[in-house]
Amino acid sequence: MTPLERYESLVDDPEAFRAACDRPLPSVVRVNTIKTTVDRVREAFDDAGISHIPTDWHPGVLRLPEASPGRNWPHAHGWIHGQEEVSNLPAAVLDPDPGDRVWDTCAAPGSKTTQLAALMDDRGLLVGNDNNLGRLSALRHNAERLGVTNLVVTNRDARNFSLKPFGSDGDDDARVDAFDAALVDAPCSCEGTIRKNPDAFDTWSLDHVHSVAGVQKGILRRAVQATRPGGVVVYSTCTFAPEENEAVLDHVLDTEACRLADVDVPLEGVAGVTEWEGAEYDPSVERALRIYPHHNDTGGFFCAKLEVTG
Amino acid sequence: MSDPTNDGQVFDRLPSTSDDRDVAGRATRSEVIEWWGDRFGVDAETFENYTFWEKGAGKIWVFAADLPSPTDAEGIGMTFLRTRQEHWKPTTNAVQRFGGRATHNVIDLGPDEAARFLAGDDLDPDWDGDWGYLIVTHEMAGEREPIGVGLYVHDELRSVVPKGRRASLTARE
Ligand SMILES: C[S@@+](CC[C@H](N)C(=O)[O-])C[C@H]1O[C@@H](n2cnc3c(N)ncnc32)[C@H](O)[C@@H]1O
Numbered sequence: 001m002t003p004l005e006r007y008e009s010l011v012d013d014p015e016a017f018r019a020a021c022d023r024p025l026p027s028v029v030r031v032n033t034i035k036t037t038v039d040r041v042r043e044a045f046d047d048a049g050i051s052h053i054p055t056d057w058h059p060g061v062l063r064l065p066e067a068s069p070g071r072n073w074p075h076a077h078g079w080i081h082g083q084e085e086v087s088n089l090p091a092a093v094l095d096p097d098p099g100d101r102v103w104d105t106c107a108a109p110g111s112k113t114t115q116l117a118a119l120m121d122d123r124g125l126l127v128g129n130d131n132n133l134g135r136l137s138a139l140r141h142n143a144e145r146l147g148v149t150n151l152v153v154t155n156r157d158a159r160n161f162s163l164k165p166f167g168s169d170g171d172d173d174a175r176v177d178a179f180d181a182a183l184v185d186a187p188c189s190c191e192g193t194i195r196k197n198p199d200a201f202d203t204w205s206l207d208h209v210h211s212v213a214g215v216q217k218g219i220l221r222r223a224v225q226a227t228r229p230g231g232v233v234v235y236s237t238c239t240f241a242p243e244e245n246e247a248v249l250d251h252v253l254d255t256e257a258c259r260l261a262d263v264d265v266p267l268e269g270v271a272g273v274t275e276w277e278g279a280e281y282d283p284s285v286e287r288a289l290r291i292y293p294h295h296n297d298t299g300g301f302f303c304a305k306l307e308v309t310g
Numbered sequence: 311m312s313d314p315t316n317d318g319q320v321f322d323r324l325p326s327t328s329d330d331r332d333v334a335g336r337a338t339r340s341e342v343i344e345w346w347g348d349r350f351g352v353d354a355e356t357f358e359n360y361t362f363w364e365k366g367a368g369k370i371w372v373f374a375a376d377l378p379s380p381t382d383a384e385g386i387g388m389t390f391l392r393t394r395q396e397h398w399k400p401t402t403n404a405v406q407r408f409g410g411r412a413t414h415n416v417i418d419l420g421p422d423e424a425a426r427f428l429a430g431d432d433l434d435p436d437w438d439g440d441w442g443y444l445i446v447t448h449e450m451a452g453e454r455e456p457i458g459v460g461l462y463v464h465d466e467l468r469s470v471v472p473k474g475r476r477a478s479l480t481a482r483e
Contacts, residue, residue, distance in 0.1 A: 040450070043451040044451045144401075147403065152386050166377060
């Protein structure tokens, strides 16, 4: 059984689902508003003869039907960043304000980190963490090219991320003792990236799904703990397995002080599932959003928004 | 406590002025801001809400927020300026981010030269201004936009765009 067959019972239109998974993904870029505007990027693309089509849900996300996102002047200036369309969702759902303190728990290579920075007008404090040092250098490179100056980069296991190095137990005015929001764009089995990586299933196994789900639970719990009451935690994966999605939410609802909120975005998708292979999840996981590749002609994605209550 | 030194592992916030300096050779916040003003005419107000940090000898970072000093991290803000050498050198990324506010020591290139500069080629454009580090710009979507840093010496403009930021762009795909 391929992973896709595993989820056909969940999908509204299995045939469209299968067909979309077989099509390659279009090139998509996000406009980096730290350095420029959507209008200037469009003008620069026109000047260079590069065709570009705005997505209907986000004016700053452009499809490039013919070109690759990298080899052009707007890229050299850090005006754009190649970033898949659905990958623009979590930061938009988190929707930070300039001046907020935000923790990106699994940040490398930084597509969503740099988008968060742009939404914050490059002000406030953004912590980009990843436990993989090699991937962190890609994060730093991207953040610098995109002109991000409000980012602190750390290299730790997010499951036991401590605020002590930021002075949390001291009395320095610049200390950080809690975040206003956190993003958990978790490591996952990546089933939804099959259009981009046709070999994504080669390494797939149920054992891996279960072990990565354990990591996801640990990271999401820590994110809720490190966020102040009233703050927001966004959870996302690029996979379909309910074990890595709704089951992770269910676990965190049980163990930490938080509740689910609606994911309010103008993209098509379906509700989170409350039952899977004999397991039942908290009914509120329906408020999460599942996006299948045929819904918006994108990769597959899962996104949920949690409010911290205590 | 040990003597204050320049610890290469952690970030230290720059002292405001030389009166507050306790690590020998460390640049101060006011020197850094003054340097951008003297060299390129970038207004001091531009940096009002930023803090400046040193990690390793001479590497200065610009940060839009603040943290307790010292802080142990992989990065704080953006690499900004190389000090502790005779001629201070701004980074390509700092010039792209803040160099649009420069009023002098800026050299504007035409389309072909700009493409060669980005590819890492040395050029010999007309320039009768100062020698040293210049901000190199070209026109993008109707306005001047900084590409990076050039070193002008002996009637030659050397591209110091770092390898990871160089690119060979064909005029049209
Ligand atoms: C889906 S990727 C993140 C992509 C990134 N958010 C972006 O938009 O560019 C997941 C990341 O989690 C990191 N990771 C895995 N386990 C981790 C842990 N325990 N703590 C912190 N990061 C972890 C991986 O190194 C990987 O870079």
